[in-house]
Amino acid sequence: MSASASLHWIRLDLRLADNAALQAAVRRGGAVIPVFIHAPAEEAPWQPGAASRCWLHQSLSALHGDLRAKGSRLVIREGPSLEALGEIAAETGAGAVFWNRRYEPAVIRRDAAVMEALRARGLQADSFGGALLNEPWTIRNQGGKPFQLFTPFWRHCLAGPAPAEPLPAPRAIPAPGKWPKSLPLEALGLESGARLAEGIRSCWRPGATGARKRLRRFLDGALANYARDRDRPGRPGTSRLSPHVHFGEITPRQIWHAVRRRAGAQRIPEEAWRSSRFLTEVGWREFAHHLLYHFPRTPNEPLRSGFGRFLWRKNKAFLNAWQQGRTGYPLVDAGMRELWATGWMHNRVRMIAASFLAKDLLLSWTQGAGWFWDTLVDADLAQNTLGWQWTAGCGADAAPYFRVFNPTSQGEKLDPSGDYVRRWCPELARLPDRWLHQPWKAPPGILANAGLSIGRDYPGPLVNHAIAREVALEAFARIKLAAP
DNA sequence: TTTTGAGTTGTTCGA
């Protein structure tokens, strides 16, 4: 007697290659039914934002195409997840459900409940790793505790066994005799805004094929000068892989081995590529998930408890100006507008924009995290939380409280020829470089020549940075950082 | 066991 059908429950693993759950389903021998269940309420309070849903729509569409090329299909349902899985299993006589693990607190709870319920019904239910190089519970320091500093964490990871070779995509995915019914992708209403969908389509190609191409282009190009160019937002110096990795269109293991092969072809010694800046960024992603797993309250609460007492400002006008890219600081505004237009912001600019919110405006990092969550196509609970807590100084391995980015000098240093600012703040385009990062200081004649009136075409500075810095230093110094 | 030093990403000030 041949095996019953298996369900492959698809979540943030929108790929066929290096997919342990899919492989387990294929190996089991019966038909394989790939299922996506739309159940955002189960991820509350961190259900995907508008940009993330938009990417998801396009990536699911790409996955459906990839599945068809293997003789399969994508079955789409709406939640609750357990009900949907139960129905499909009943309709198809499936005896097993396989999925790849996620690490967000709400998802962990949901998955555990689903697994228990499926097993109670006599179904096989198994989950697999793959989204991370190491499962978070396997990494402990010498005291048996989770790491709270990046460098020892990553050193520990690098000292362990090298990541296994990625799994190949199955050659064929056996189809059931009769497919269960499926909703059309459009029925999920993921692409609510045409503006965003267009913006994403114009600069991204969601899906595993787009991810592989993006990686190859990066390895062929920017990788060689990554350490130098990664901080220059006007240059194509970063990989732009973040949304692809978030949605599991490509895995860190695939990236690791692609870097290894490329380095081998160029006779780069192992210790050099293993400790390269780029793989270190993969390490930061691992670290973020490590922290979220071991400190699950950090999306909403500062890890360092002393910060619970910090009196953040509440100022809707400040928040709106920041969100809309109208702070009067060109580098910050360029970043916020890039985010709004494309669903992505250059990493270095994220730090500067985040520092501006938390330290110049003294608005809570949670407000910034909320906006990024809704607008980033790569919005990822682990990484968003780590990044914002780091900037605000209240997280693990946090930025020292006195580290306040100066948006003007950062602009002059990292965007000296103004390519980035001129692209996203076109009203400033005709200003000479000398004044581009501090337009309010430009002499009247220069402003007139550039066709620019401060306050009319472009706002004056929302706050005076020098003063704001002093106020922030004082406010941060006042917290007793020791636990109460 | 205790001590020591380092720890992604900065800025300003004074010598």
Place this chain on the structure above:
DNA sequence: GTCGAACAACTCAAA
């Protein structure tokens, strides 16, 4: 103009 110091408190591993 360049350079070093100062700007906390805490974590972690190595000595």
